[in-house]
Amino acid sequence: MSSGQWEVVGKSKKSLNGKVKSNKDDDKKPVKNGPKLEDIVPHSQIKSYYAGMEIDDTKKAPKDKKKDGDKKGKKQDKKSEASKPKPPKTIEGALEAIDPTELATIITTNKVRFSNAPLVWLKEVASFLNSKIQIDVDDPTFSIYPLNYPTCVIPDTIRESLEKVLQEAGKANTQLFFDVTLTALANDMSRGQHVNGHRILAQMLAQSNPDFCIASIPKSASLRNSYQNRPPIGLSLLWALGQGGLKDFAVGMKAWQDLFLPIIELKNYSKYVISYLSILMDKQAELKAVVNQDQLLAMFDLVNSKRSALSKDLSSDLIMQLSKYKDIYFQKSGNKLQVTFNQLMKKLPNQYLSGSALDPYNRVLVESLLDCLQRDDSCNATWRQLFHKCTKQSATVIEYIDTNWAEVSPRLKLKSLKLTIAQYKEVSVEALKGKKKDETVVKANKICQDILDRMTSTRRFPWLWASFFLLVGIAGLVTYDVSKADGNFPKSTTGRLFKDLGILEHTQYAWQKSLSTSARGYLWMETNAPIYYEQSMNFIMPYAQLSRDAFTVAVKRAGVLYANIKEYLTEKSPVVYSTIEQYAPGLVDNVHMYSKNGYETVKKYSNDYYQFTAEYLKTKVFVGEWAPEILQTKTQTALNATKLHMSSYFHWFREQVHLYSKIP
Structure with missing residues (x-):
């Protein structure tokens, strides 16, 4: 318009945002056959029409491109996410x-x-x-x-x-x-x-x-x-x-004592501290653990100082690990434990702990003392020296031995234990002589007597062995009688007796039939017994295990019942004694004194008689041909001859079995 002439309005090369606009999409559109624009619209309006189209296109194109770009970007992001490893x-x-x-x-x-x-x-x-x-x-x-x-x-x-x-x-x-x-x-x-x-x-x-x-x-x-x-x-x-x-077990225990144990009382750490100690105890065999006496005593002190701050379950777990720790010590401690026994005895509370009063920690202490007695018999002498200083502690140990006699007695040397218990009983009797009687000593005295009664064997007549020897004797007499008749049973005294009674033929037939049947049965048993035994054991084993478990539970229940009854009687005994003292003052003491004097008298004369008998046998009987050395030589010769005859008899027995098994 500035030149005063009409200008041809074409498509703009720039879009509204200043970027060059490409019309590639328009070029790609297919052209349809139809009437042309010049045939319908006048030539003067065509330019303005195209100009309007250009303006509209420039407004819409950027929007379309933006949408296409966003779609392509999202597709690429999805592909990259799919290909990216998780x-x-x-x-x-x-x-x-x-x-x-x-x-x-x-x-x-x-x-x-x-x-x-x-x-x-x-x-x-x-x-x-x-x-x-x-x-x-x-x-x-x-x-x-x-x-x-x-x-x-x-x-x-x-x-x-x-x-x-x-x-x-x-x-x-x-x-x-x-x-x-x-x-x-x-x-x-x-x-x-x-x-x-x-x-x-x-x-x-x-x-x-x-x-x-x-x-x-x-x-x-x-x-x-x-x-x-x-x-x-x-x-x-x-x-x-x-x-x-x-x-390394030593490193683990050092770290546990110095770094773990100080914070065991904190709630968030208690469980892990005990768990780590349990791991060390479980691996002690693999790590070849060794514990010395100082470490054992220090461990007892550490556990005792911390156990009261823990819950009941955690305290039990800690004491369980303490028990495993003391087992490690005793496994490699040797047989010189007098000092250990002395120190452990002094760690027990200075009071009589009976039944439920003996808590798990003190139970481990008592078990440790028993381990000392088991491995070193001289600890009994050390214990006897501590009676006056540790009277109540000793009563605790003795009561534990009595309560758990079935488990404890096989571990201890009963001869030394009997001497120790007898001496403690005397110490407790001396304590009773005072004006004020200590109930603890009274109970301990009764427990001592109970243990002594357990160790005193009560012999019964051996009916089973007597019956066996009677049958063997009868068989020997009959055999001797037959041998005198040159092996002819009818001519023997026993055979003539049976003939007079009219049972000789029946006896011979029954004897031959018994021998034949027994021989065949023996051969059958020899072949089939192992097979049936194995099958029977496989069938019976589960029931036997169940019966054993039931028996164990019953024994434990009976033990608990016995302990309750015994504790009740022990508790009521002082009342009975006080009643007797009230109506008959001095009766109990007099009876006890006369009984003790009578026991001492019998013991003295029995010992003297034993010494006299032993000396008489040594000097008058076992001399000359009866000397111990000659008797030993003859005994050895007799054993060798017996062994030889038994071997010969076994071969003869096998031959007879095969012979009699063929008799119809």
């Missing part, structure tokens, strides 16, 4: 996803760049593992996994690279790095970062060098105290510090 959900998966070449390259690069700084190599390795194993750990102690988890799931190629770099760093540097790792573990966890790399390296170092865990106990205790109010961090530190104990 992150691992477990430590095992994360370790398997690590490229061994990448780890080796990082180690090699750091060795070249920092050739004189091994700590830098190890820190870079820890950072690399932390970045690759970004797995959240719910249980920092890995209680549901094997003890050597997570190092047990490291691929071999990764493990070799880690072991090699730790070895090349040197023991001094790795020990320092272990302490640094513990600190980094706590700091990174407090900042919410992943620390699985620290865990793996700390475990590998503790397994290869258990002493690292107890090399800096004050520093480790300080670090534990700083984070003990944050259980996940505190448990992670305890887990790392306890890994050395899985390879």
